Amino acid sequence: MLWVTVLSSLLALIGFGAAVCYGVPLAIRAAQVKRWNARGAGVLALTYDDGPDPTTTRAVLDLLDREQAPATFYLVGFRADQDPEVCDEIVSRGHELGTHTHRHKNAWRIGPLAEYKDAHRAYDSLSRWVDADAPYRPPFGKASLPTWLSMRLRGRPVDWWTIPAEDTKDRFPDPAEFAQRVVDSGGPVVLMHCHHQEPHRRAFVLSLTSALIEAARSRGIRLVTMSDLRASCR
């Protein structure tokens, strides 16, 4: 029957559109991780998502100060509205900033239009601290093709990571063993979070940061910001 044919064609078209919309960024992400893993030997970027937070972000900043280590922070707009002075501190202490949307929603759940608006809104809410071409990191690593393209057309790098630190999971790895795995693997971008409210998560991120710095330096691996890393992985 005609209506069955039309309906099945429509569903196939929607399925194809969704596959392109969300599948292409996944392929781009895989290619980025592959390139960074292949070319990132000798450098390590410490990255922190989901801040700012007055306690955890400040504790991370104090540790990085003591170690004289650079890092990159991907900030969430609504948290910056709540604690703008922490953003001032990140900048004044010489670290690099990127955006991580305003509301921190999962792109696969809210749809491409809401994701697009939320991703770009962060450049307004964070404009005191980030440049118009600052990098963008999608929450949960998920992006749609329109949002990815819109960022790239504005000259904004879209950054993923090569190794997640598992600091949002229920069980943490041993910091020293994890750091050793990182430097052994050659994966140059570690994802951590600096918004934790629970003391045990905060303690893990701080221990892991220390362990990563120590492991990198003992191997002669240079700690870099993400812009340095992108430059060295071209």
Ligand SMILES: [Zn+2]
């Ligand atoms: Zn996040």
